[in-house]
Amino acid sequence: MVIYLQAFATGFERDYERIDHMYDHINRSPMGSMVLNGTGWSLNRERMASYLGFDSVFDNSYDATQLYTLEYPVEAAGVVTPIAIRVGNFIEDLMTQYAQPHPRILLQEGGKNTYVSSAMPQKRNPGILNNTRMDASTIVGDAQGAIICTHNTTPGLIDSRSPLTVEMVRDTAKLLDQFDDVLQALQIDPVRAEQELNLDWTASQELADTLMRDYDIPFRVGHHVASDMVTVARANDYHPTDFPYAEIQRIYAEDIAHADISEAPRTFPLSESQFREVLNPRRIVERRATKGGPQPAEVDRMIRESKAQVAKQEQTTAKRTEQIKSSLERLERDFQAYLK
Template sequence: MKTEPGIRHNVTRMLRYLALGGAMACYASFASAQDAPERDAFFWLGEMNKATAVINSEEGLLEAEMVPGIAAAIAQVIEEGNQPDADRPSTVITFEPLLIEAGSIDVTLLHAGRSSQDMHATYRAAILRDGLLSLADQLNATATTLVDLAERHKDTIVPNYTNGVAAQPNSFGHYLLGHAAGFSRDAQRIREAYARIDRSAMGTTVLNGTSWPLNRERMSDYLGFAGLVDNAYDASQISSMDHPVEVGQVVTSIALHSGNFVEDIMTQYAQTKPWILLEEGGENTYVSSAMPQKRNPGLLNNTRSDASQTIALAMGPVWQTHNITPGMPDPKGVGDNSAIVDAGINTLDRLDKVLKALVINPERALEELNSDWTASQELADLLMRDHGLPFREGHHFASEIVTYARSNDLGPLDFPYAEAQRIYAETVEGTDHPQELPLSEEQFRATLDPVAIIKARATTGGPQPAEMDRMIAAAREDIAAQEAWIGERRAHIDDALAKLDQDFQALLNGEAAPEGEEEANQ
């Protein structure tokens, strides 16, 4: 029997309604069982379709009688994609056929006012956004370990090095807080990059918008973005190429800071009798296959290698974006760009293990300080501060002491006071300054004491106890603020997606939006 087209359409619609009950049950079951589905491209394509269905139905851009079937098709595709080992299409052109199969060609009404360009730009931003929060989490964990270690060693006096040579005594805790300051700037870079990436491109279509009045603001809100990419051309042609480059820059800074720290440890570790070592065993160290005396620093080597690999990956988007026209796909690969973030996280995680494995020998550090002349600048400073001797004259005096000491294998603890007097007199001969060394032997010895030097520092930001306490507290405040920021950003996204789930479920149930809600969402 021949069936009229209108009758066939109504039959199809009736069958879809009958199937709707099962689809709603499947979706509700999925929503309750999957508290944290993987936020990959498939996930975000599903969220975009859910949001489009809700917004366009509430704003009258979809025929009311078609909405339940379209919503059921979306729910079915999402539910099937979340099954174990199921395919999870990552592009619009592979996702849409599943929607058509589940809900007929009518479901493509969703695509009015959209394009794979703006949809892909949106999920790439969402995935990078999640990645930056994970990176911030690990950075905070590593920074906390760093500051904890600094507090434990605020009174541990060690040599510090410039130009690869022992330079001055310092508190090991002060040294560590210097590295913590670098990571604090990295945390700031993450927040700044996040603010630029946390913008929705949805509704801009290919590059200049559309005559279809898709509500971009509501779409942005449902997907947990802080706002819109304002310019429609920028949305998928420019900013989406900027994002991976900027993330690569942030990760590069983190890797550089991590690598610098590890290399500083490696320099000391290579000494015959270092003052800093790793706890032996496990991943930390391993014995040479041929030389039984060696304890190779496997953890340091692996961390340095991780940092180098991170930088290599982070350079990828720069080269891929170089000399191509706007909007090309070269630097936009989700997998490649997620790998950059993951590499940064791995580097920080390995560095955290390094920090927890460090073994500091304060006595050996002090022995190294007293075996060299890292405190010699204090002689010039004291003579200028308390006795008016120009710094360059005092510097020359201290330098001549070091030259004589090294020629005669003398250290600060056994340098003859009489020789210091002689060298001073020769240094100031012919000047208007006092011709005799204005320091007693006791003062001369105390001036070369590394511990006393650190306690006497008066510089804001120096290693003296009061400043150490202040900077440790400030570092902890920074970490706490970063943790609060991470929590706020995650809560904003989670709340937005929860609201979308609620409104989409109402759509599946055939419920109208509560009075006034539509206006509030506009």
């Protein structure tokens, strides 16, 4: 579950990068560009930009007032859409298992999290999930509307300058606040989660991997063994914790005979305790050695790096906010001094 949540955190890091790139584009002052070709008045555009907290000015006045005004809504839509889709993906994934009689992940009941069904007394509707997913879908729709408003539009026309762009950005900020509420309300049942893994033979591939890795049995043969094991298990309601050891010995012997691999062990090479360990989801997680895998050491590393990245992002945001604040304060001081 931790690596699952970490994956979404990594996705949100990419969202920040898109926001960061967009900020670089919009952090240029159009002041002084006028309608499209500047002005005859003696204006110091760089000074105006500094007073307003911009880093620089739009170099081309036609771009500032005619082209980027069409591009900005499209770029904003490209920023908010992945965020909304990712939130919606998470909610839908959560809802899929939430409908089970005994979910592994629930919401803390009450408040704005859940409400009692008006028809079924035993049912607790996940109101916060429903509302968050609906808002995410609305943002995706609004983003497409912003793009359509700029399509086949003559530069400079007002089609793309509707409040829709600002609204969808503000709505996305609200969506992230709602999503944080969802995460804070989650209650994970680790015992139930492990039961879920064992119910559908999630660990069956590890048997094929082990036969190949440790005993040089071709994966296609080990795959047949694991698949036949699952077929027998589902027909007899067996689970990894109680699958008869004699059955896997029989399945292995038959598949090896049909495969006609002379160098492979003729009898199942794993002891019963080794067989149980191979099918243990906890052990599988521990054995994953891939960079970025679910093993605790790698998950801890990714979490540390994500926290460091978040701290860096917070510093950048604070610096930009302070730059705007101090610039506007300087503008006010100088303007008041001018009035005197």
